[in-house]
Amino acid sequence: MTTLLEVKNVSKQFGKDTKALSNVTFSVKEGEFVSVIGPSGAGKSTLLRCINRMVDTSSGEIIFDDNYVHQLNKKELKKVRTKIGMIFQHYNLVNRLSVIENTLHGRLGYKSTLAGALGLYSEDEKLQAARILQILGLEEQIYKRSDQLSGGQKQRVGIARALIQDPKLLLCDEPIASLDPNSSKIIMDHLRNICTSMGITVVVNLHQVDVALKYSDRIIGVNSGKVVFDGTAKSITSNDIHQIYGSDEGKLIFDLGGSHVS
Template sequence: MTALLQVNQVSKQFGSDTKALSDVTFSVKEGEFVSIIGPSGAGKSTLLRCINRMIDASSGEIMFDNQNVLKLRKKELKVVRTQIGMIFQHYNLVNRLSVIENTLHGNLGKKSTIAGVLGIYTQEEKVQANHILSVLGLEDFIYKRADQLSGGQKQRVGIARALIQNPKMMLCDEPIASLDPNSAKTIMDHLKNISTTMGITVLVNLHQVDVALKYSDRIIGINSGKVVFEGTPETITKGDIQLIYGSEADELIFDLGGIHAS
């Protein structure tokens, strides 16, 4: 498997004194499920937003599918973004629109401005949206407004919106942070399924170590904008958790339930 994403020495500076990311380097293979873990404020969200250039990295190189994302012009970037689905912690749905309309919104990047404004979608796109929503267990909610859904249902619509793009990679920014444990499990099961059955690369920010251990092929630990751990769930130790989470680690190690000895 070749690397679909290669992040090389990426740094991000906000203002003169805040360095959110510092020389971050890692790669992600096609079809891999990789979790980025770390305390709040570690730079996880900043990193994901640099990858699809929602914000610009200050230095370094981000290679996605053999293109340096940081050097792309507006038009080229738009094309690359159609290959990268994005899932947000707070869903980012349009409340007054129905589930299927929100899902179809995922294709706006591929449309002319006029078609986008008028909401003109092909029959083929509508069939695809229906199929994705039924795979995600939302077939009974297709015409419901987004603001009538539970948090877990909203996040599944967020996944559907990303999937309709037929992306090569999905970036998931704390997708279960606002959810109860049952909804969180449903979302993670769907994301894992997307990775294993569709071959889509999934890169997910998580705060929950136990979830990362259960679902990931590989884990990247970040603290203060630096990568302090990279390895498989089988290789992570209590010492690594301590390194990643610092003072927060004790309660998290307790949550590990003795999966590993250090």
């Protein structure tokens, strides 16, 4: 399998004192499902944001799909970003817009500012949006306002908006942190399915170790801005979890097994 993403010696410093990432190095192959886990403040969100340059790295290299992300100009970056879908904990939908309008926003990266502002979408794009919403079980909600949806439904719209970009990579920052176990399972099942059957690579930040273990091909453990574990979900030990979390908290979650999502 070919490498889709390379993170090489990436560091990120905020201000004088906060080193959010220190010499982070790893790579992700096409079609892999990778979870990033670690305690609060470890640098997980910063890492995801560096990958699509929502945050600029202080040093190091990010290479996505043969592009040196840190070297791209504005126009090149816009183009590369169409291939990277983002999914957020709080969905980031436009509340007053309908489900299909929010989904179509995923096409904005392909349009001029004016066409985007006028909401000029082709028939093909609308059909594609409807098709994706159907796959995600939202066919009944297509014309509903987004603020009338449940959290789990909102997150599925977030996924639809990312998918209509036709991405190679999905970056998901705590996609289930605001959801109950049932909705969490639905979202994680969709993400896994998107990876396995559509071949889209998934990198997801998670707080729940048991969920990470259940769904991922690989786990990257981060503590204080450093990668302290990088290996398969199968190979991880409770000692590794202890290293990642630096406390008994992680070990406890690990010992409890897959009780959160069944």
